[in-house]
Amino acid sequence: MSVTVRVPAKVNVQLAVGAARPDGFHDLANVFLAVGLYDEVTVTPADELRVTCAGPDADQVPLDRTNLAARAAFALAARRGIEPAVHLHITKDIPVAGGMAGGSADGAGALLACDALWGTGASRAELLAICAELGSDVPFSLVGGAALGTGRGERLTALEVGGTFHWVFAMARRGLSTPAVFREFDRMAEGRTIPEPEASAELLDALAKGDPDALAATVSNDLQPAALSLFPELADTLAAGRDAGALTALVSGSGPTTAFLARDPESAVKIADALRTSGTCRTVRTATAPAPGATVTGRTDQ
Template identity: 55%
Template sequence: MTRRDAPAAVVRVPAKVNLELRVGAPREDGFHGLATVYHAVDIFDEVTVELADDWGVEVHGDHADKVPVDETNSAMRAARLLAQRHQIDQPVHLTIEKSIPVAGGMAGGSADAAAALLGCDAVWGLDLSRPDLETVAAKVGSDVPFLLTGGTALGSGRGEHVVPVLTQGTFDWVFALHHEGLSTATVYARVDQLREGLNVPEPSTSEALMTALRAGDVDGLAAALSNDMEEAACSLVSRLRTTMMAGLEHGALATIVSGSGPTVAFLARDRTAAIDLMVALSADGLGDEVVHARGPVVGAQIIREQGLRTS
């Protein structure tokens, strides 16, 4: 349980969409080599980290019942790993307010882990550098380092090596959320099955995408969106293709499955077009929920503090 007036930090952290996701062949360690471009969007979870008498985690919000509240929770694993690395024996209690889809290909679990790392650093008074936090983040999950910083970034390795990408302007997105969820492991297994017997090249990002981002060119970005996991995700959840085709018919510039799915992302020309698209998709009953978001946005940020030590 938490203590009254215990030091606490509330961290807000965004979702992500992969503008490009190139997947290589399985490596000896069981992971796939990736070349991806991450893009943080303004759908946020909030994670409260409080000093407590015992370790614990609770989850509230949409489909919170699908998120584990034991030691397998991504945020709890991040907190435990950080404590182990720095010999911290002070428990924390984590309260997660979910808005990012669960198992939706938008890195909700990774986002919560990034928020937990930032919050624990604050309440334990560690004052760690960003590279120190990113080292721990990479051990928790491939997407976690990116969610610490946000913006738009190139990811390599298994996605954990992150380099910022110069991006001009803001892009408008509509996301059709499908609540049945898809596990990343299941989609990767399907990717490998579909590629059986094929020669899989080393993944690399396209120069066309980099050029579009540098110029803030929405049409160029639309032409460059790509996801090697899309075919696998659509084969597992057949209605994704129907949703994607409908969005294009309603004026989306381009569509892509977000990460491993089943969330479908639509790129719109501007805010007005995005709102019109959101209304049309909602009226058609496509997706269990349809939301508008903009990106890029910054990564995990402390938005409220209570009783933290200051230097």
Template identity: 50%
Template sequence: MQETGLGRVKVRVPAKINLALKVGALAEDGFHPIGTVFHAVSLYDDIEARSADEITVELRGEGAETLPRDEANLAVKAAQLLRESYGVDAGALMSVLKTIPVAGGMAGGSADAAAALLACAMLWDLDTQPQDLHELASQLGSDVPFALIGGTARGTGRGTELVPMISRGSYHWVLAMARDGLGTPQVYRRFDEMHAAGELEPSTEIPTELMNSLATGDVAGVGGALVNDLQAPAISLRPELGSVLDHGRDFGVLGAVLSGSGPTCAFLVRSEEVAMDLAGHLKTHPAVWSVRRAVGPVPGARPVS
């Protein structure tokens, strides 16, 4: 890592959408194997790390007041893991400015953990390679390694085994945040109940149509192949999510999918102009409290001046 010489480092990290999220049956280790296609989009959190005696975090932005500031915060946990792994006798004050929705299914906490790994590695002038940070990220959560690399990537296992994918073209997204979050464990429990009842069939197979469409830059093909196995369980818990998705489909989008375990609904459209019109349309739905526009794919965690 390069020497900054400034006593502070700022890192920007993107949110993610799952273009595909295929979920296997509950395994003996208590986890569900997944097959997913991660896609980084232009909603960002910024972390500035400054030299300090201890590892602490300050949080600003929408929803920041709901987040922990102790070891339960993934950014703090990431910095502590890095310090322990490299035997560092130093701390960091991390100031986080959040614009990624909190508890929105867009991996904001995981993004902050990835940014903390990179920022503190630079701040402490550690001799780390990308694979070193990836291995630490894998210990922190399923979405953390992808936040380091960004772009578009296929994830398997718990989502930490990544292969960057060929992805041509630019993708315009409108993101509708429904009121009140959904806990990921709650949605997975509902997935298991629906599996036991024969209402869905677990599978980690990513649609071939999606892979081919990404490789050729067929944006409409990507929209038609979006899939999320957690969508039906989430809608069964929160029927208004299905209503929001239908509200966007009525506008004539290329594709609509729940992001992760929700409650953010992601809509793929042809252009920035259409995105602006759709954003206005979605704001009329009573279950929607905020609408954002974004493009993808974008790079993962990066230092910024």
């Protein structure tokens, strides 16, 4: 048997970052919105665990045990006392090192696929606990939709979304390391008092109403100055999208992908076309939100 799971990318419509904790992490108020760009993870029995990958920038994806998909398979197998003897094949469509949780998505996808393949019967709570052990963004990749992540982002509260939001994403010509962006955030914050992160009531209301103008007025990303410090050229991409009519423009998560909110599908097409010809980015994609979380999309008997 093989099992295929589809899992979405995310954009952070609010990313409020607290001061560094003693463990090196940061408390967050992280408003996740899953968007319709997907990776697929297919799991089949094998003699031993191995990882393969295809799709855009697949050559940048690690194929050893550091890959979150591999770590997910090991984590579930260890809990059940079985050998993780599977072939994990990742079909990439989420940008690699782009601030859209592509690696986290693969971890969540592999976990759900292995659970289905092995018939472990793990509860949703157990799967979410394993996700939280794997990384801060992995639990949201499993659940999708919209959610507020607190702690380091792994403690989720589902949020209501009252409509469909239209997004344009511009992929940069190189990646950014999330740890490096957080280190730059800490450097830039030296000597300042960092407030406790808190979700914006106005932003949550805009999501619940499905109001793109209200959402545009309230999005924020505390990591954006750090990302721009490390990758100044992103400012040109943000400006190009705004000039093309985006309601708002922001760096997605730790970057370097930039996100542009459009009022409607026609506006999204116009913004995407302008970004493609701007010379400020590598590729451009459009997507809608919210999107479902990790979902089994195929099972094949062998």
